[in-house]
Amino acid sequence: METLKTAVETRDDLLAVEMKNISKVYPNGIAANRNVDFSVRFGEIHALIGENGAGKSSLMKILFGLEQPTEGEIFINGEAVKLASPSQAIAHGIGMVHQHFMLVPTLTVAENMVLGMPPKKGIIIDYKKAVDMTAEIAKRYGFNVDPEARVMDIPVGMKQKVEILKALLRGAKILILDEPTAVLTSKETVELFRQLRLLRDEGFTIVFISHRLNEIKELTDRMTIMRGGRSMGVYETKGITEQQISQRMVGRDVILTVEKDKSQPGDVILEVRDLSYINEWDKRMLDRVSFNLRAGEILGIAGVEGNGQRELVDILFNLREPEGGAVYVNGHEITGLTQRRIRDLGVSLIPEDRMVFGIAGDAGIADNIIADRFDKKAYNRGPIFNMKSIHEETDRLIREYRIVSRDRNQKVGMLSGGNIQKVVVAREFSSDPILIIADQPTRGIDVGATEFIRARLVELSRAGAAVLLVSADLNEVMEMSDRLIIFYGGHIAASFDDTTTLTDELMGEYMLGLRTQASEPKEEKTHV
Amino acid sequence: MYKRRMLGFSLIRGLAAILLALAVAAVFIFLATDEPFHALQQLLIGPVVSFGEDGASFNVQSFYQILAAMIPTIFTALGVCVMFSANQFNLGGEGGAMAGGFVAALVAIYLPMAAGLHPVVSVLIGAVAAGLITLIPGVLKVSVGASEMVSSLMLNYVVMYVVLHFLNYEFADRSKGATQTHAFLPTAKIAQMVRGGSRLTYGFIAAIAVALLIGIFMYRTRWGYQIRMIGINQNFATYSGMKVTSVILLSQFMGGLLAGTGGAIEVLGRYNTFLWKELPGFGWTGITIAILARNNPVAVPFAAFFIAYLNKGCLLMNTNSDIPSEMISIIQASIFLFFAAEQFLAGLRQRIVVKNARDELAQAQAAAAASEEG
Numbered sequence: 037m038e039t040l041k042t043a044v045e046t047r048d049d050l051l052a053v054e055m056k057n058i059s060k061v062y063p064n065g066i067a068a069n070r071n072v073d074f075s076v077r078f079g080e081i082h083a084l085i086g087e088n089g090a091g092k093s094s095l096m097k098i099l100f101g102l103e104q105p106t107e108g109e110i111f112i113n114g115e116a117v118k119l120a121s122p123s124q125a126i127a128h129g130i131g132m133v134h135q136h137f138m139l140v141p142t143l144t145v146a147e148n149m150v151l152g153m154p155p156k157k158g159i160i161i162d163y164k165k166a167v168d169m170t171a172e173i174a175k176r177y178g179f180n181v182d183p184e185a186r187v188m189d190i191p192v193g194m195k196q197k198v199e200i201l202k203a204l205l206r207g208a209k210i211l212i213l214d215e216p217t218a219v220l221t222s223k224e225t226v227e228l229f230r231q232l233r234l235l236r237d238e239g240f241t242i243v244f245i246s247h248r249l250n251e252i253k254e255l256t257d258r259m260t261i262m263r264g265g266r267s268m269g270v271y272e273t274k275g276i277t278e279q280q281i282s283q284r285m286v287g288r289d290v291i292l293t294v295e296k297d298k299s300q301p302g303d304v305i306l307e308v309r310d311l312s313y314i315n316e317w318d319k320r321m322l323d324r325v326s327f328n329l330r331a332g333e334i335l336g337i338a339g340v341e342g343n344g345q346r347e348l349v350d351i352l353f354n355l356r357e358p359e360g361g362a363v364y365v366n367g368h369e370i371t372g373l374t375q376r377r378i379r380d381l382g383v384s385l386i387p388e389d390r391m392v393f394g395i396a397g398d399a400g401i402a403d404n405i406i407a408d409r410f411d412k413k414a415y416n417r418g419p420i421f422n423m424k425s426i427h428e429e430t431d432r433l434i435r436e437y438r439i440v441s442r443d444r445n446q447k448v449g450m451l452s453g454g455n456i457q458k459v460v461v462a463r464e465f466s467s468d469p470i471l472i473i474a475d476q477p478t479r480g481i482d483v484g485a486t487e488f489i490r491a492r493l494v495e496l497s498r499a500g501a502a503v504l505l506v507s508a509d510l511n512e513v514m515e516m517s518d519r520l521i522i523f524y525g526g527h528i529a530a531s532f533d534d535t536t537t538l539t540d541e542l543m544g545e546y547m548l549g550l551r552t553q554a555s556e557p558k559e560e561k562t563h564v
Numbered sequence: 565m566y567k568r569r570m571l572g573f574s575l576i577r578g579l580a581a582i583l584l585a586l587a588v589a590a591v592f593i594f595l596a597t598d599e600p601f602h603a604l605q606q607l608l609i610g611p612v613v614s615f616g617e618d619g620a621s622f623n624v625q626s627f628y629q630i631l632a633a634m635i636p637t638i639f640t641a642l643g644v645c646v647m648f649s650a651n652q653f654n655l656g657g658e659g660g661a662m663a664g665g666f667v668a669a670l671v672a673i674y675l676p677m678a679a680g681l682h683p684v685v686s687v688l689i690g691a692v693a694a695g696l697i698t699l700i701p702g703v704l705k706v707s708v709g710a711s712e713m714v715s716s717l718m719l720n721y722v723v724m725y726v727v728l729h730f731l732n733y734e735f736a737d738r739s740k741g742a743t744q745t746h747a748f749l750p751t752a753k754i755a756q757m758v759r760g761g762s763r764l765t766y767g768f769i770a771a772i773a774v775a776l777l778i779g780i781f782m783y784r785t786r787w788g789y790q791i792r793m794i795g796i797n798q799n800f801a802t803y804s805g806m807k808v809t810s811v812i813l814l815s816q817f818m819g820g821l822l823a824g825t826g827g828a829i830e831v832l833g834r835y836n837t838f839l840w841k842e843l844p845g846f847g848w849t850g851i852t853i854a855i856l857a858r859n860n861p862v863a864v865p866f867a868a869f870f871i872a873y874l875n876k877g878c879l880l881m882n883t884n885s886d887i888p889s890e891m892i893s894i895i896q897a898s899i900f901l902f903f904a905a906e907q908f909l910a911g912l913r914q915r916i917v918v919k920n921a922r923d924e925l926a927q928a929q930a931a932a933a934a935s936e937e938g
Contacts, residue, residue, distance in 0.1 A: 353803070376805035385803070393803045396796040407793060407804035410786050421784050 131203025397449025639826025658847025664824025694824020
């Protein structure tokens with residue numbers, strides 16, 4: 037990584053916000069922030085950027101009094117403060133606009149504006165005054181909103197303006213905007229940016245949370261980049277390129293290579309035929325998807341999230357019903373079978389959301405390990421559990437999978453993310469599966485656990501298991517897969533039998549829908 | 565290290581809850597009476613100590629009465645443990661206890677049997693009837709998604725009026741002034757364990773034994789295991805291949821079975837005839853006990869003792885001082901509050917968790933360093 041001068045605070049800088057050495061450890065032991073320093077000057081638009089899970093939200097929740105830091109100090113306008121609740125943060129002039137609007141849809145704009153602090157005439161709420169107050173503050177800052185419209189009837193962009201005005205009405209001088217453009221059209225975004233600049237010129241201080249690099253380049257003065265709960269530095273927006281931001285944000289500087297022998301494909305294990313799925317909002321998430329997977333090979337499924345991968349996996353494990361099509365494992369149709377039957381056919385699943393499906397967080401490691409095999413003969417003596425064999429099996433897997441834990445009865449929810457995933461993997465890999473569906477198997481876990489799980493997957497595939505690897509991690513899916521499919525819009529946009537010649541640029545174009553193999557004159561698959 | 569810290573924390577938390585609850589009670593007592601210390605004495609040590617002319621002495625009969633009062637509530641609490649462990653808030657134990665008592669009474673009156681067999685069969689039939697009743701909210705939940713809490717709550721009153729109907733119109737002993745059934749056959753009575761009027765029957769032994777058995781069932785069998793896993797994370801249970809629907813139904817049936825057993829043993833042990841004309845209240849007390857015991861069957865007898873002791877103390881306070889018996893509701897409510905509130909002393913818990921997380925990290929790093937060297 038090239039060296040880059042970080043923006044240095046000088047003594048003359050007036051700081052609107054200064055957060056020093058903030059750490060946040062959640063009750064489940066997850067550290068969301070680790071010794072983060074964050075500061076914002078008066079009258080600047082400051083970007084806070086990072087991938088999902090980098091710790092931005094948690095840092096801002098602390099600043100808005102929604103969460104308490106485990107460690108660290110906060111200064112507002114140079115004065116040390118304790119922010120035990122949002123009302124205290126508001127009293128210190130901090131306002132936050134959440135990604136999901138906190139408005140009552142059935143009330144009018146004016147009613148929402150004065151919620152919790154209504155102007156009164158005697159004991160009756162003075163609605164007329166609320167309307168006047170709203171109109172006045174909207175006019176003052178050049179926001180175009182109709183005070184008497186119901187919130188449910190106004191467009192998203194205007195709802196956001198109402199949220200900003202609400203904060204201003206409560207005396208906010210420092211505005212935190214959490215991914216404000218995620219819900220806006222490009223026209224609304226332009227409008228928002230214009231207004232944010234006006235607010236800045238009026239002396240307001242703005243913290244802008246985002247992961248869209250072009251917007252950050254366009255709007256902000258400085259930025260703090262976060263990765264893995266730490267601050268990766270503070271930079272002047274003018275002095276840094278998008279590539280440099282991306283390197284600090286995504287951290288591809290850790291290059292993972294996976295060593296593997298060439299695959300020796302055997303019989304077809306998984307056969308997916310014309311699978312279709314339409315979701316509850318009538319969107320077609322899978323459109324007649326077909327592919328095969330053979331024993332001994334790793335088939336990667338790449339794609340931007342939300343292009344049908346999740347629906348595919350859910351259908352494979354009967355957690356959703358397909359609209360059409362069928363799935364066969366070893367020639368048996370499995371569509372509609374119970375999870376017990378699917379597992380009995382030798383299918384394992386590492387679920388995408390390990391906390392929702394993969395574990396029972398309040399139960400111990402042993403209880404989590406035996407979830408798919410508790411009724412097998414080896415673990416029972418008549419009606420009673422054979423605790424000795426359960427303990428032996430658990431201890432063996434804890435050792436083999438290097439699960440860092442106090443003992444076999446430690447609650448899985450208290451383990452670190454990597455060790456939670458190792459518990460899931462230990463269970464799913466140790467049932468002699470013929471087909472392993474690995475959905476985002478290494479998402480959000482530490483490098484050590486990631487490497488371990490990847491190596492295990494390769495090992496199992498080389499020993500004859502069929503592996504279906506669904507991953508949003510480009511590095512992972514390109515390095516691991518023997519063959520690769522790219523999903524876009526519920527279709528297979530591309531399919532490659534040789535992954536060694538693939539480039540990131542090409543992958544990106546398929547994943548973003550700029551190219552599809554079907555629309556190309558040349559059929560790449562014919563050489564097989 | 566960790567275990568000691570957490571155990572210490574649990575103990576402090578439990579103790580603090582009891583002390584706070586008693587402090588609240590003390591405030592009310594000081595407000596309500598001119599002789600608060602006498603009243604407190606009655607409440608706290610009155611249940612087991614009698615004050616005669618020759619000083620204080622251990623009151624054995626009173627102690628037996630406390631144990632006797634625990635019998636039905638241990639069973640209903642065990643039922644709640646099983647049902648709540650599956651994350652099903654079925655409150656049908658109350659109706660289950662009444663129905664169990666009534667059905668067992670009918671068997672005890674109308675089906676002659678040998679002495680040893682009669683009470684056992686009566687209790688079992690009563691228990692099964694109660695199990696079928698608590699199964700209803702479970703079936704409604706898994707088939708049409710109806711809230712088991714609401715349907716079981718309403719069901720209790722349906723059960724009560726059905727029982728009253730049969731009691732009044734079909735099985736009443738017309739020769740008696742009060743509404744009651746004919747007397748149980750002598751063979752059906754559950755024998756007393758001790759002499760005197762304490763009504764401490766062998767049902768107490770059964771209650772303790774069943775508490776242990778349910779402990780084994782929940783923590784050492786594949787069915788109890790599935791109930792617990794479904795209660796913790798139903799998605800996980802489904803994904804792992806468990807038969808979620810059947811296990812939920814099993815847990816609701818067992819809950820009623822236990823509640824019905826409690827009602828039946830109470831009826832056959834304490835009375836000669838069935839004469840309940842309203843819900844007996846054991847189901848509600850069972851919920852309190854199960855929450856105090858944190859759904860752990862083995863802890864249920866201890867929690868049941870605590871509640872029975874408290875009830876007795878309040879009763880004595882009511883008799884021997886000028887404080888009304890409603891006081892017990894205040895005390896129970898405050899204990900309930902302090903125990904059930906998850907966030908109670910959350911700050912302390914958070915600090916412990918953070919400390920443990922740090923220790924663990926340090927340990928892991930040390931282990932990693934050691935393995936690199938080795």
